[in-house]
Amino acid sequence: MRDCGMSRVTQLFRKFGSRLMEVLQFKDVHCFVFLYLFERKVFAKDPKHSAYDIYKALNSQIPSFPLYKRKSISQRSVSEALDRLVGLGFVNREFVKESEKFHKKLKKPGRPPVCLYEAKSIQEVIEKIKWEIREKERRCMEVLDSLSVIEEAAETV
Numbered sequence: 301m302r303d304c305g306m307s308r309v310t311q312l313f314r315k316f317g318s319r320l321m322e323v324l325q326f327k328d329v330h331c332f333v334f335l336y337l338f339e340r341k342v343f344a345k346d347p348k349h350s351a352y353d354i355y356k357a358l359n360s361q362i363p364s365f366p367l368y369k370r371k372s373i374s375q376r377s378v379s380e381a382l383d384r385l386v387g388l389g390f391v392n393r394e395f396v397k398e399s400e401k402f403h404k405k406l407k408k409p410g411r412p413p414v415c416l417y418e419a420k421s422i423q424e425v426i427e428k429i430k431w432e433i434r435e436k437e438r439r440c441m442e443v444l445d446s447l448s449v450i451e452e453a454a455e456t457v
Contacts (some may be wrong), residue, residue, distance in 0.1 A: 317334035333381040350413030389428040392418045
């Protein structure tokens with residue numbers, strides 16, 4: 301039986317993946333990771349996940365994309381995508397305290413995670429993007445204004 305959450309991730313990727321890759325210059329794995337965390341937060345009400353859990357969940361979903369050229373996603377590519385998404389301000393990283401690790405609250409076998417990841421709210425992402433656009437415009441205008449002054453000075457000579 302298919303996991304309803306993963307089918308939502310598939311639908312989200314099909315609907316928004318190409319635009320995210322185009323506009324935000326994401327790679328496919330960035331889209332998969334962000335949309336997975338978004339789906340888990342919004343629909344499953346289970347927002348925090350380790351990099352390994354994300355890797356396992358996404359890898360189980362890859363075969364359902366008939367036109368997708370990859371057969372799997374690596375743990376490394378998921379970790380790199382998470383680092384980039386954290387750097388861009390789309391995802392929060394929370395380091396798990398040692399005491400929490402050893403209490404095994406999750407009761408899962410294996411090594412406990414070092415950190416957990418959670419998608420930020422879309423409003424936070426929107427504000428971050430708007431701020432970056434304004435900042436980019438300001439820096440661009442600074443350069444162009446300086447070049448304009450140089451151009452005017454050169455014309456008067």
